[in-house]
Amino acid sequence: xxxxxxxxxxxxxxxxxxxxxxxxxxxxxxxxxxxxxxxxxxxxxxxxxxxxxxxxxxxxxxxxxxxxxxxxxxxxxxxxxxxxxxxxxxxxxxxxxxxxxxxxxxxxxxxxxxxxxxxxxxxxxxxxxxxxxxxxxxxxxxxxxxxxxxxxxxxxxxx
Amino acid sequence: xxxxxxxxxxxxxxxxxxxxxxxxxxxxxxxxxxxxxxxxxxxxxxxxxxxxxxxxxxxxxxxxxxxxxxxxxxxxxxxxxxxxxxxxxxxxxxxxxxxxxxxxxxxxxxxxxxxxxxxxxxxxxxxxxxxxxxxxxxxxxxxxxxxxxxxxxxxxxxx
DNA sequence: GTAGATATACTCGGATAAGACGTGTCCGAGTATCCCTGG
DNA sequence: CCAGGGATACTCGGACACGTCTTATCCGAGTATATCTAC
Numbered sequence: 570x571x572x573x574x575x576x577x578x579x580x581x582x583x584x585x586x587x588x589x590x591x592x593x594x595x596x597x598x599x600x601x602x603x604x605x606x607x608x609x610x611x612x613x614x615x616x617x618x619x620x621x622x623x624x625x626x627x628x629x630x631x632x633x634x635x636x637x638x639x640x641x642x643x644x645x646x647x648x649x650x651x652x653x654x655x656x657x658x659x660x661x662x663x664x665x666x667x668x669x670x671x672x673x674x675x676x677x678x679x680x681x682x683x684x685x686x687x688x689x690x691x692x693x694x695x696x697x698x699x700x701x702x703x704x705x706x707x708x709x710x711x712x713x714x715x716x717x718x719x720x721x722x723x724x725x726x727x728x
Numbered sequence: 729x730x731x732x733x734x735x736x737x738x739x740x741x742x743x744x745x746x747x748x749x750x751x752x753x754x755x756x757x758x759x760x761x762x763x764x765x766x767x768x769x770x771x772x773x774x775x776x777x778x779x780x781x782x783x784x785x786x787x788x789x790x791x792x793x794x795x796x797x798x799x800x801x802x803x804x805x806x807x808x809x810x811x812x813x814x815x816x817x818x819x820x821x822x823x824x825x826x827x828x829x830x831x832x833x834x835x836x837x838x839x840x841x842x843x844x845x846x847x848x849x850x851x852x853x854x855x856x857x858x859x860x861x862x863x864x865x866x867x868x869x870x871x872x873x874x875x876x877x878x879x880x881x882x883x884x885x886x887x
Numbered sequence: 888g889t890a891g892a893t894a895t896a897c898t899c900g901g902a903t904a905a906g907a908c909g910t911g912t913c914c915g916a917g918t919a920t921c922c923c924t925g926g
Numbered sequence: 927c928c929a930g931g932g933a934t935a936c937t938c939g940g941a942c943a944c945g946t947c948t949t950a951t952c953c954g955a956g957t958a959t960a961t962c963t964a965c
Contacts, residue, residue, distance in 0.1 A: 570731045571947085572817045573909065580842045581823060596937070605827035610911055616939065629919040632937045645845060658731045658817075664740060668764035670883055679872045683739045686804060686860050694853035701845050713838045724829055730908085732948070755898070769950055775900065788957035791898045 575614040576652045578606060582615070583648055584710075586624065587640040587703050588721045594633030595725055603724070614652060621651035640703035646695055659687040734773040735811045737765060741774070742807055743869075745783065746799040746862050747880045753792035754884055762883070773811060780810035799862035805854055818846040 582600050589595055597612040615634050618624045625637040636643065661684035665671070710717055741759050748754055756771040774793050777783045784796040795802065820843035824830070869876055 570729060570812045570817050571815070571909095572729045572819070574819075574821065575909090576818065577821060577823060577842070580846075584842070594937095598937095603827050603829060604823040606823065607911060609913075612938075613911090613940095619938090626938060627919085628917060628937045628939090630921090630934095630936045631919070634938095645849075653729045656730070658729050659735065660731070660733075662733065662736060664736060664763040664765065668762050670762060670880070682865060682868045682872065683736070683743070686857075686865065687739075690804075690853050690856035690860075693856045694849050697849035697852045698845075706841060706845070709841045713841065721829070730948095734949090753898095757898095766950065768952075771899075772901095772950085778899090785899060786958090787898045787900090787955095789895095789897045789959055791958075793899090 570658060572649075573652055575610075575617075576649055578604070578611055579614050579618060579648050579652050580645065582611065583618070583623065583636070583643065583703060584706055585721060585725065586634065586636045587707055588718050589635070589725045590722070591635050593726065594627050594631065594635045596633040599725065600634070618648065618651045621647065623647055623651050636703075640707060643703045644699045645701045645706075646698040649698060657688070657691055659684070659691060661687075729817060731808075732811055734769075734776075735808055737763070737770055738773050738777060738807050738811050739804065741770065742777070742782065742795070742802065742862060743865055744880060744884065745793065745795050746866055747877050748794070748884045749881070750794050752885065753786050753790065753794045755792040758884065759793070777807065777810045780806065782806055782810050795862075799866060802862045803858045804860045804862075804865075805857040808857060816847070816850055818843070818850060820846075 581604065585600060585603060586595065597615050598608045600615070601608040601611040615624060615626070619626045619634070619637075622637055623643055624634045626632070626634050661681050663681065665681060707718070740763065744759065744762060745754065756774050757767045759774070760767040760770040774783060774785070778785045778793070778796075781796055782802055783793045785791070785793050820840050822840065824840060866877070
Protein backbone atom coordinates (compact mmCIF):
# COMPACT_ATOMS: atom_id res chain seq x y z
CA UNK A 570 0.00 0.00 0.00
CA UNK A 571 1.58 3.20 -1.14
CA UNK A 572 0.15 6.69 -1.20
CA UNK A 573 0.71 8.72 -4.34
CA UNK A 574 3.68 11.06 -4.25
CA UNK A 575 1.34 13.79 -5.46
CA UNK A 576 -0.29 13.92 -2.02
CA UNK A 577 2.88 15.28 -0.47
CA UNK A 578 3.18 17.84 -3.25
CA UNK A 579 -0.45 18.88 -2.89
CA UNK A 580 -0.21 19.33 0.89
CA UNK A 581 2.89 21.53 0.71
CA UNK A 582 1.51 23.44 -2.27
CA UNK A 583 -1.81 24.17 -0.55
CA UNK A 584 0.11 25.40 2.47
CA UNK A 585 2.08 27.75 0.22
CA UNK A 586 -1.15 29.03 -1.31
CA UNK A 587 -2.36 29.68 2.22
CA UNK A 588 0.71 31.82 2.92
CA UNK A 589 0.23 33.82 -0.26
CA UNK A 590 -3.45 34.49 0.41
CA UNK A 591 -6.48 34.59 -1.87
CA UNK A 592 -5.84 38.00 -3.43
CA UNK A 593 -3.11 36.82 -5.77
CA UNK A 594 -3.14 33.80 -8.08
CA UNK A 595 0.06 31.74 -8.43
CA UNK A 596 0.90 29.79 -11.57
CA UNK A 597 1.56 26.08 -11.49
CA UNK A 598 5.03 26.72 -12.89
CA UNK A 599 5.98 28.99 -9.99
CA UNK A 600 4.48 26.64 -7.40
CA UNK A 601 6.54 23.83 -8.94
CA UNK A 602 9.72 25.91 -9.02
CA UNK A 603 9.48 26.44 -5.26
CA UNK A 604 10.22 22.74 -4.71
CA UNK A 605 11.90 22.01 -8.05
CA UNK A 606 9.07 19.71 -9.14
CA UNK A 607 7.95 18.79 -12.68
CA UNK A 608 5.67 21.74 -13.55
CA UNK A 609 3.31 19.85 -15.85
CA UNK A 610 2.77 17.03 -13.38
CA UNK A 611 2.13 19.37 -10.47
CA UNK A 612 -0.38 21.05 -12.78
CA UNK A 613 -2.18 17.75 -13.04
CA UNK A 614 -2.46 17.49 -9.26
CA UNK A 615 -3.70 21.08 -9.09
CA UNK A 616 -6.38 20.19 -11.61
CA UNK A 617 -7.54 17.43 -9.28
CA UNK A 618 -7.61 19.87 -6.37
CA UNK A 619 -9.62 22.32 -8.46
CA UNK A 620 -12.07 19.60 -9.45
CA UNK A 621 -12.56 18.81 -5.77
CA UNK A 622 -13.21 22.45 -4.91
CA UNK A 623 -10.08 22.93 -2.82
CA UNK A 624 -8.43 25.46 -5.11
CA UNK A 625 -9.81 27.63 -7.92
CA UNK A 626 -8.09 28.27 -11.22
CA UNK A 627 -7.97 31.39 -13.38
CA UNK A 628 -6.91 31.22 -17.03
CA UNK A 629 -5.04 33.80 -19.06
CA UNK A 630 -2.34 36.29 -18.05
CA UNK A 631 -2.16 36.99 -14.32
CA UNK A 632 -3.96 33.67 -13.95
CA UNK A 633 -3.04 30.72 -11.78
CA UNK A 634 -4.31 28.99 -8.68
CA UNK A 635 -5.54 30.17 -5.30
CA UNK A 636 -7.36 28.57 -2.39
CA UNK A 637 -11.06 28.28 -3.10
CA UNK A 638 -12.10 28.52 0.56
CA UNK A 639 -10.81 29.74 3.89
CA UNK A 640 -7.79 27.69 5.10
CA UNK A 641 -9.69 26.86 8.27
CA UNK A 642 -12.33 24.98 6.27
CA UNK A 643 -9.85 22.89 4.25
CA UNK A 644 -8.91 19.66 6.00
CA UNK A 645 -6.02 17.37 5.17
CA UNK A 646 -8.67 14.77 4.34
CA UNK A 647 -10.02 17.06 1.59
CA UNK A 648 -6.60 17.29 -0.02
CA UNK A 649 -5.82 13.58 0.29
CA UNK A 650 -9.21 12.61 -1.15
CA UNK A 651 -8.81 15.07 -4.01
CA UNK A 652 -5.58 13.40 -5.12
CA UNK A 653 -6.15 9.76 -4.19
CA UNK A 654 -9.83 9.61 -5.05
CA UNK A 655 -12.78 8.67 -2.85
CA UNK A 656 -12.13 4.93 -3.03
CA UNK A 657 -11.27 3.09 0.15
CA UNK A 658 -7.84 1.49 0.48
CA UNK A 659 -9.27 -1.89 1.50
CA UNK A 660 -11.85 -3.15 -0.96
CA UNK A 661 -13.92 -6.14 0.03
CA UNK A 662 -14.46 -8.27 -3.06
CA UNK A 663 -16.66 -10.71 -1.16
CA UNK A 664 -14.51 -13.74 -1.79
CA UNK A 665 -16.54 -15.65 0.81
CA UNK A 666 -19.37 -15.76 -1.73
CA UNK A 667 -17.15 -17.59 -4.22
CA UNK A 668 -16.12 -21.21 -4.17
CA UNK A 669 -17.76 -24.47 -3.11
CA UNK A 670 -18.79 -23.38 0.40
CA UNK A 671 -20.49 -20.16 -0.66
CA UNK A 672 -23.85 -21.66 0.25
CA UNK A 673 -22.72 -21.81 3.88
CA UNK A 674 -22.05 -18.10 4.13
CA UNK A 675 -24.99 -17.01 2.01
CA UNK A 676 -27.41 -18.66 4.40
CA UNK A 677 -26.69 -16.12 7.14
CA UNK A 678 -26.69 -13.09 4.82
CA UNK A 679 -24.58 -11.30 7.43
CA UNK A 680 -22.02 -8.62 6.51
CA UNK A 681 -18.36 -9.50 6.10
CA UNK A 682 -16.77 -9.05 9.51
CA UNK A 683 -13.27 -8.86 8.08
CA UNK A 684 -14.38 -5.97 5.93
CA UNK A 685 -16.03 -4.35 8.94
CA UNK A 686 -12.85 -4.33 11.03
CA UNK A 687 -10.82 -2.99 8.14
CA UNK A 688 -13.36 -0.25 7.58
CA UNK A 689 -13.26 0.75 11.23
CA UNK A 690 -9.48 1.10 11.10
CA UNK A 691 -9.64 3.15 7.93
CA UNK A 692 -12.32 5.33 9.50
CA UNK A 693 -9.98 6.13 12.40
CA UNK A 694 -7.40 7.24 9.86
CA UNK A 695 -9.88 9.44 8.03
CA UNK A 696 -11.13 11.00 11.26
CA UNK A 697 -7.62 12.01 12.22
CA UNK A 698 -7.01 13.61 8.83
CA UNK A 699 -10.37 15.38 8.86
CA UNK A 700 -9.57 16.87 12.26
CA UNK A 701 -6.61 18.86 10.91
CA UNK A 702 -7.04 21.94 8.75
CA UNK A 703 -4.60 24.08 6.81
CA UNK A 704 -4.92 26.67 9.57
CA UNK A 705 -3.70 24.11 12.12
CA UNK A 706 -0.70 23.49 9.91
CA UNK A 707 -0.07 27.21 9.60
CA UNK A 708 -0.15 27.68 13.38
CA UNK A 709 2.21 24.77 13.95
CA UNK A 710 4.71 26.05 11.41
CA UNK A 711 4.52 29.61 12.69
CA UNK A 712 5.23 28.50 16.24
CA UNK A 713 8.14 26.36 15.12
CA UNK A 714 9.76 28.84 12.70
CA UNK A 715 8.17 32.29 12.73
CA UNK A 716 10.15 33.54 9.75
CA UNK A 717 8.87 31.00 7.24
CA UNK A 718 5.42 32.47 6.45
CA UNK A 719 6.65 35.94 5.65
CA UNK A 720 9.63 34.80 3.62
CA UNK A 721 7.59 32.30 1.65
CA UNK A 722 4.93 34.90 0.90
CA UNK A 723 7.58 37.34 -0.28
CA UNK A 724 9.20 34.76 -2.51
CA UNK A 725 5.93 34.12 -4.33
CA UNK A 726 4.97 37.76 -4.60
CA UNK A 727 8.39 38.75 -5.93
CA UNK A 728 8.44 38.99 -9.72
CA UNK B 729 -3.94 4.46 -2.54
CA UNK B 730 -4.98 0.87 -2.88
CA UNK B 731 -4.32 -2.03 -0.59
CA UNK B 732 -3.19 -5.28 -2.18
CA UNK B 733 -5.94 -7.77 -2.90
CA UNK B 734 -3.79 -10.38 -1.18
CA UNK B 735 -4.58 -8.78 2.18
CA UNK B 736 -8.22 -9.80 1.92
CA UNK B 737 -7.19 -13.33 0.94
CA UNK B 738 -4.70 -13.54 3.79
CA UNK B 739 -7.20 -12.36 6.39
CA UNK B 740 -9.88 -14.87 5.37
CA UNK B 741 -7.31 -17.64 4.99
CA UNK B 742 -5.82 -17.05 8.44
CA UNK B 743 -9.33 -17.14 9.88
CA UNK B 744 -9.90 -20.48 8.18
CA UNK B 745 -6.64 -21.80 9.61
CA UNK B 746 -7.89 -20.67 13.03
CA UNK B 747 -11.08 -22.73 12.57
CA UNK B 748 -9.10 -25.81 11.55
CA UNK B 749 -6.71 -25.56 14.49
CA UNK B 750 -2.97 -26.20 14.79
CA UNK B 751 -3.10 -30.03 14.83
CA UNK B 752 -3.65 -30.38 11.10
CA UNK B 753 -1.79 -28.68 8.24
CA UNK B 754 -3.79 -27.49 5.21
CA UNK B 755 -2.28 -27.21 1.75
CA UNK B 756 -2.27 -23.96 -0.19
CA UNK B 757 -4.28 -25.64 -2.94
CA UNK B 758 -7.10 -26.55 -0.57
CA UNK B 759 -7.11 -23.13 1.08
CA UNK B 760 -7.37 -21.59 -2.38
CA UNK B 761 -10.17 -23.95 -3.45
CA UNK B 762 -12.28 -22.77 -0.53
CA UNK B 763 -12.63 -19.34 -2.18
CA UNK B 764 -11.85 -20.37 -5.76
CA UNK B 765 -8.61 -18.38 -5.81
CA UNK B 766 -5.46 -18.90 -7.94
CA UNK B 767 -3.61 -21.56 -5.89
CA UNK B 768 -0.08 -20.52 -6.84
CA UNK B 769 -0.68 -16.88 -6.06
CA UNK B 770 -2.26 -17.60 -2.69
CA UNK B 771 0.80 -19.73 -2.04
CA UNK B 772 2.90 -16.65 -2.54
CA UNK B 773 0.92 -14.74 0.09
CA UNK B 774 1.23 -17.68 2.46
CA UNK B 775 4.98 -17.58 1.98
CA UNK B 776 4.93 -13.93 3.07
CA UNK B 777 2.86 -14.87 6.12
CA UNK B 778 5.32 -17.65 6.95
CA UNK B 779 8.27 -15.29 6.57
CA UNK B 780 6.58 -12.92 9.04
CA UNK B 781 6.03 -15.72 11.55
CA UNK B 782 2.24 -15.70 11.32
CA UNK B 783 1.91 -19.19 9.84
CA UNK B 784 4.31 -22.13 9.70
CA UNK B 785 4.83 -24.39 6.70
CA UNK B 786 5.51 -28.11 6.49
CA UNK B 787 6.85 -29.71 3.30
CA UNK B 788 6.18 -33.12 1.90
CA UNK B 789 3.07 -35.32 2.04
CA UNK B 790 0.64 -34.35 4.83
CA UNK B 791 2.35 -30.96 4.67
CA UNK B 792 0.81 -27.52 4.32
CA UNK B 793 0.24 -24.46 6.47
CA UNK B 794 -1.00 -23.88 10.00
CA UNK B 795 -1.03 -20.93 12.39
CA UNK B 796 2.36 -20.45 14.00
CA UNK B 797 0.95 -18.95 17.21
CA UNK B 798 -2.23 -18.78 19.25
CA UNK B 799 -5.01 -16.89 17.38
CA UNK B 800 -5.27 -14.51 20.33
CA UNK B 801 -1.72 -13.30 19.73
CA UNK B 802 -2.14 -12.66 15.99
CA UNK B 803 -3.43 -9.18 15.24
CA UNK B 804 -4.87 -7.92 11.97
CA UNK B 805 -1.89 -5.56 11.87
CA UNK B 806 0.46 -8.57 11.78
CA UNK B 807 -1.30 -9.97 8.74
CA UNK B 808 -1.53 -6.66 6.90
CA UNK B 809 2.15 -5.91 7.55
CA UNK B 810 3.15 -9.39 6.41
CA UNK B 811 1.52 -8.85 3.00
CA UNK B 812 1.99 -5.13 2.44
CA UNK B 813 5.42 -4.81 4.00
CA UNK B 814 6.56 -2.58 6.84
CA UNK B 815 6.73 0.60 4.75
CA UNK B 816 4.43 3.48 5.61
CA UNK B 817 1.77 4.53 3.11
CA UNK B 818 2.80 8.20 3.22
CA UNK B 819 6.49 8.66 2.55
CA UNK B 820 7.98 12.06 3.20
CA UNK B 821 10.55 12.74 0.49
CA UNK B 822 11.51 16.08 2.06
CA UNK B 823 10.65 18.18 -0.94
CA UNK B 824 10.99 21.29 1.20
CA UNK B 825 14.74 20.76 1.12
CA UNK B 826 14.76 20.98 -2.66
CA UNK B 827 14.47 24.05 -4.81
CA UNK B 828 15.60 27.68 -4.49
CA UNK B 829 14.13 28.34 -1.03
CA UNK B 830 15.66 25.26 0.60
CA UNK B 831 18.00 27.50 2.59
CA UNK B 832 14.96 29.03 4.32
CA UNK B 833 13.73 25.74 5.70
CA UNK B 834 17.15 24.29 6.46
CA UNK B 835 17.90 27.16 8.80
CA UNK B 836 15.35 25.97 11.35
CA UNK B 837 16.25 22.29 11.09
CA UNK B 838 12.74 21.49 12.37
CA UNK B 839 10.87 18.30 11.37
CA UNK B 840 8.36 18.34 8.54
CA UNK B 841 4.99 19.15 10.09
CA UNK B 842 3.06 17.84 7.11
CA UNK B 843 4.78 14.51 7.55
CA UNK B 844 4.04 14.60 11.27
CA UNK B 845 0.30 14.99 10.79
CA UNK B 846 0.22 12.25 8.20
CA UNK B 847 2.16 9.94 10.50
CA UNK B 848 -0.26 10.60 13.35
CA UNK B 849 -3.21 9.64 11.16
CA UNK B 850 -1.51 6.49 9.97
CA UNK B 851 -0.65 5.63 13.54
CA UNK B 852 -4.34 5.79 14.48
CA UNK B 853 -5.04 3.32 11.67
CA UNK B 854 -2.31 0.96 12.85
CA UNK B 855 -3.48 1.13 16.44
CA UNK B 856 -6.98 0.12 15.45
CA UNK B 857 -5.69 -2.85 13.45
CA UNK B 858 -3.32 -3.90 16.23
CA UNK B 859 -6.21 -3.91 18.70
CA UNK B 860 -8.05 -6.71 16.85
CA UNK B 861 -6.89 -10.30 16.96
CA UNK B 862 -7.98 -13.39 15.09
CA UNK B 863 -9.76 -14.48 18.27
CA UNK B 864 -11.86 -11.29 18.20
CA UNK B 865 -12.82 -12.13 14.63
CA UNK B 866 -13.71 -15.67 15.64
CA UNK B 867 -15.96 -14.45 18.44
CA UNK B 868 -17.72 -11.97 16.20
CA UNK B 869 -18.38 -14.56 13.52
CA UNK B 870 -19.53 -17.18 16.04
CA UNK B 871 -22.04 -14.78 17.55
CA UNK B 872 -23.36 -13.78 14.15
CA UNK B 873 -23.55 -17.26 12.60
CA UNK B 874 -22.87 -20.09 15.05
CA UNK B 875 -22.84 -22.77 12.35
CA UNK B 876 -19.96 -21.38 10.33
CA UNK B 877 -16.98 -22.50 12.44
CA UNK B 878 -18.01 -26.14 12.68
CA UNK B 879 -18.99 -26.45 9.02
CA UNK B 880 -15.80 -24.74 7.82
CA UNK B 881 -13.69 -26.98 10.00
CA UNK B 882 -15.44 -30.07 8.68
CA UNK B 883 -14.99 -28.96 5.08
CA UNK B 884 -11.24 -28.67 5.52
CA UNK B 885 -10.88 -31.92 7.47
CA UNK B 886 -12.94 -33.88 4.94
CA UNK B 887 -10.69 -35.68 2.46
C1' DG C 888 7.68 -60.16 12.63
C1' DT C 889 10.72 -56.22 12.63
C1' DA C 890 14.02 -52.80 11.28
C1' DG C 891 16.36 -50.43 7.79
C1' DA C 892 17.07 -48.57 3.29
C1' DT C 893 15.11 -46.98 -0.86
C1' DA C 894 11.95 -45.23 -4.24
C1' DT C 895 8.08 -42.21 -4.54
C1' DA C 896 4.81 -38.72 -4.64
C1' DC C 897 3.61 -34.68 -2.64
C1' DT C 898 4.70 -30.25 -0.57
C1' DC C 899 6.68 -25.60 -0.48
C1' DG C 900 9.96 -21.98 -2.48
C1' DG C 901 12.00 -18.77 -5.37
C1' DA C 902 12.74 -17.28 -10.09
C1' DT C 903 10.17 -15.82 -14.22
C1' DA C 904 6.32 -13.26 -17.59
C1' DA C 905 1.89 -10.30 -18.28
C1' DG C 906 -1.10 -6.55 -16.92
C1' DA C 907 -2.50 -2.32 -14.38
C1' DC C 908 -1.54 1.82 -12.28
C1' DG C 909 1.14 5.88 -11.13
C1' DT C 910 4.45 8.99 -13.22
C1' DG C 911 5.83 12.25 -16.54
C1' DT C 912 5.12 15.04 -20.80
C1' DC C 913 3.11 17.37 -24.60
C1' DC C 914 0.23 20.46 -27.38
C1' DG C 915 -4.35 22.67 -28.08
C1' DA C 916 -8.65 25.51 -26.26
C1' DG C 917 -9.80 29.56 -23.84
C1' DT C 918 -9.28 34.10 -21.77
C1' DA C 919 -7.63 38.53 -19.47
C1' DT C 920 -4.52 41.86 -20.92
C1' DC C 921 -2.47 45.28 -23.76
C1' DC C 922 -2.21 48.02 -27.79
C1' DC C 923 -4.00 50.40 -31.58
C1' DT C 924 -7.37 53.02 -33.87
C1' DG C 925 -11.26 55.96 -34.38
C1' DG C 926 -14.31 59.36 -32.44
C1' DC D 927 -8.66 62.52 -24.04
C1' DC D 928 -11.66 58.40 -24.06
C1' DA D 929 -13.92 54.20 -25.65
C1' DG D 930 -14.08 50.14 -28.39
C1' DG D 931 -12.21 46.40 -31.03
C1' DG D 932 -8.73 43.18 -32.11
C1' DA D 933 -4.31 40.89 -31.80
C1' DT D 934 -1.50 38.73 -28.45
C1' DA D 935 0.63 36.10 -25.10
C1' DC D 936 -0.18 33.62 -21.26
C1' DT D 937 -2.88 30.35 -18.60
C1' DC D 938 -5.15 25.90 -17.72
C1' DG D 939 -7.06 21.40 -19.50
C1' DG D 940 -7.25 16.97 -21.33
C1' DA D 941 -5.00 13.50 -24.38
C1' DC D 942 -0.65 10.80 -25.06
C1' DA D 943 4.07 7.70 -23.78
C1' DC D 944 7.13 5.59 -20.09
C1' DG D 945 8.48 3.23 -15.81
C1' DT D 946 7.32 0.62 -11.77
C1' DC D 947 4.58 -2.23 -8.91
C1' DT D 948 1.02 -5.67 -8.37
C1' DT D 949 -0.78 -9.83 -10.26
C1' DA D 950 -0.27 -14.36 -12.02
C1' DT D 951 2.32 -18.56 -13.24
C1' DC D 952 5.75 -22.13 -13.67
C1' DC D 953 9.20 -25.63 -12.55
C1' DG D 954 12.79 -27.26 -9.33
C1' DA D 955 14.56 -28.45 -4.30
C1' DG D 956 13.38 -30.88 -0.27
C1' DT D 957 10.94 -34.11 2.73
C1' DA D 958 7.59 -37.40 5.15
C1' DT D 959 5.58 -41.46 3.70
C1' DA D 960 4.93 -46.08 2.10
C1' DT D 961 6.97 -50.06 0.21
C1' DC D 962 10.24 -53.60 -0.31
C1' DT D 963 13.94 -56.37 1.29
C1' DA D 964 16.98 -58.51 4.48
C1' DC D 965 17.55 -60.35 9.00
